Amino acid sequence: MVSEANAMSTKNIFFLGLILAAAGVLSPPLALLAGLVFALTVEHPFAMESHDLSKFLLQASVVALGFGMDLHEVIHAGRSGFVYTAVSISVAMLLGLLLGRVMRVPGKASFLITCGTAICGGSAIAAIGPITDANEEEMGISLGTVFTLNSVALVLFPFVGTRLHMTQSQFGLWAALAIHDTSSVVGAAAKYGAVALTIGTTVKLARALWIVPLSFATAYAMKSKAKVKIPWFILLFCVAAVVRTYLPTLHGIYTALSGLGRSGMAVTLFLIGTGLSREMFRKVGVRPMVQGVALWIVVAVASLMAIRAGLIAI
Template sequence: MSVLPITANDLPNGLTSVTSGSKSPALASIWAGIVPGIVLVAMITSVAYSARSLSGFALFSPMILAVVAGMIYSNVLGTPAHAKAGIAFSQRRLLRLAIVLLGFQLTLGQVAGIGLSGVGIVAATLGATFLFTVTLGRLIGVDAKLAQLIAAGTSICGASAIVATNIVTDARDEDVTYAVAAITLFGTVAMLGFPLLAPLLGLDQHAFGLWAGASIHEVAQVIGAGFQNGALAGETATIAKLTRVAMLAPMVIALGLMARRGRADASAAKPPMPWFVGAFVGVVALNSLISIPAQVHSAIALAAQVMLTMGLAAMGLQADISQLRSRGLRPLMLALSAFVFIAAFSLTLVELV
């Protein structure tokens, strides 16, 4: 009985390298590309969190500090080629997972807590601000994708909304970085300025909380401004803000439909609803139905923030400062106009209601 020799071609895929005692090409690619990139992103993220302990940096969220740190690193030292795969992984996969985890911060009961009029104010403010920003951007000559990012960041939930919207709009990394920086700037102004305006405007705690939650950009900024005027104001502001976060899903779906309709091959285009949007809605529903321990909630919230920060650090690593300069002042003026509009529009509705 003769035995036929077995060659490498006779082995299943991936086993050739195992028999030879070496790693498979796929595993080697992971270790050579993804891991170094994630390590670099994690280092930038650590710098961002550490910088918050320094005097003058406590007002900024780790996300914006991570963007800045990533930009400084890439534009001064350069981004290593072998780290690009891991940076891309952080920018895409980690960000989408973080957005899903944001759903654990919201329940349907919390939305009901601000009442039908409160939900109406939040929804009307969101829609009007988005349309105003996109329209003004078109009139003053701001790139349509950048205008959409600024509109989403202003009207919904800051950096998180910009990241989620960009998955549909597919803008350049420099546009995302510009939008995050502009939104963070004016959100910080609102966080510091709105509590000072409350006595002048004659707003009680409920009204102020509703105004802050409906108009200030980032969740952390809303909490910071709301609780400066009392516990009731802080709680109302947080619920109103999380209601805006819940509206991230329908907004992304709407933008996806618009993008699909604008393509010549719309019939062959992918479904406009990214997987993470459906997962976000599912997590909100799950969080509304079951009781999750407070410690688990805190751990999930921290994980979501860290992953968002890592994703934005990755964007900073791929941002070119010269490209940012080329955008000029028009996008900044658009972000300022959007900030003024959302503050005035939401305040008007709060006063009327």
Template sequence: MKKALTSLPGVLLATGIALLAVLIESQLPGHYIGSAVLAMFIGIAIRAVYYNETLFQEGIKFTSKKVLKFAIILLGASLNFSIILQVGSRTVFVLIFTLLTAFGGGFILGKLFKVNWKLSNMIAAGTAICGGSAIAAMAPVIEAEDGDVSYAISATFVFDMLMVIAYPIVGRLLFLSDQFFGYWSGTSINDTSSVVAASFAFSERAGEIATMVKLTRTLAIIPTVIIFSIIYYNKQLKEPNRRKEKVSVKGLVPWFIILFVLMAGLNTAGLFPADFSESLRSVSRFLMVVALAAIGLKTDIKLFVKTGWKPFVHAMVLSSLVVVVSFAVVALIIG
């Protein structure tokens, strides 16, 4: 009871920021900036102006860790493996190339720019899959620092804002078909809201295709977090201090990821009515906003300066590579 009371101020602050972010998003034209990104930036700004660590610390810690994991579990309820059958093998073919480009290119760029592997791979996951959601899902699996989470989301967000403006213009200049544009934007723009904004700005048909392709791409969160949980587990085994502590096998695949996959499986089996699945998705999205507000509150702006420009360039170059590879592969299969 006492712990709950000490956590309450921080939880309420993060929730208040989340509600404000949702309100701001609803008033913005085009919904180009998602509430999750807004909440994180508001949290960072509040910390820079005034932040009572003693009062808010417990609640912010709870929200950024526990609430985030719960949001990820509920996110599984909105995923459906059968969507792969709807979009066909062509989408999967393009996605394989973009995923390989993002993670392969991310590894090389991370080494080139000397970016720590956690930040580098979160940028790669955000670029490859679905921006902030993928980064947020991956962060607890690899025990990423909050500053790195904020930096990764910020870097991918900036590129998305540029793409929302540039994609429809480029699409029209190149006389792309609705189908081509839908596949291209759905497989190469990071965040779901940005995909929707850019593709529907091009045409209604392109928007429908891009949304379906993007939903398929989101499924890549599942194998990605499982693979990185195994990689991180093996990294822990190689650390001398960790060996002494006897790294638990339970950490091989975290419990919340197992529940996340289970929820996706139940939804695919049709055990969740459509309305119920949509409700859980809405709750998950809001809790994700609350968690990212807490992560913002834990992020000192000085960390961005300390981290430097290299991870930002890493994200820009990697996203550009994915855009080019996606275009080339879509051209190959669609013509």
């Protein structure tokens, strides 16, 4: 009877967290923190369902955010960021693989952590993992490393940006280049301002498109017959921006959809937080985490210095 009461209480707490995140009471960083506290203190009553829902909700929220973007801004951000995106991804990949070899991180885990850092965190790992035939532990190690650093970035980046008096354009670009996952980029950028959110989202999604060529290159190099996953939600984001730009009479609907996208991101981060179990942190271990942290610091500091020096800009 006591165990049933405890289970019901845990479910109520979980649903309360979802409601608070959806209502905007919990900001994206707080939503992630609340989810993490939940995961580390009680047994998740809907672990599998939360994992599936967070994946779908992330993609749906990104598409909804597209209704708040102007197509011209999306094209400008993607075009102006193409060269340094290609260069930064290439450099991050080479450096990450080198660090993994030096630190003797298992090959597949090292490659997945590097892909996640170079492009777009969990989405890249989820796309590349099956192609490399990575097992559950290797996927868990890679995702655990990336999600842990996402948690840090959500709090650290807005603080650093404020202390350095970065403009919203500068911060949005920095977040897109140096924070792993789209959801965390949106969370950090939304906290910094509307302009930062627009630039951060568009640049990050343009960067995420590089999953496709990397997936094909990985499949070719490993002679894998695994199906390459195309991130269709990014293309739907662009469609939403097209609709918003060329059918401006429905502005009220677009505003509502964009608002739902922001609420969906907060809920997504709460769900992601609830999935960061003690077991996952134990699986991460020291070496993969050190590789991930070292690579992330280099990427974050190098991109910050380049933005501050005016070498890259939107």
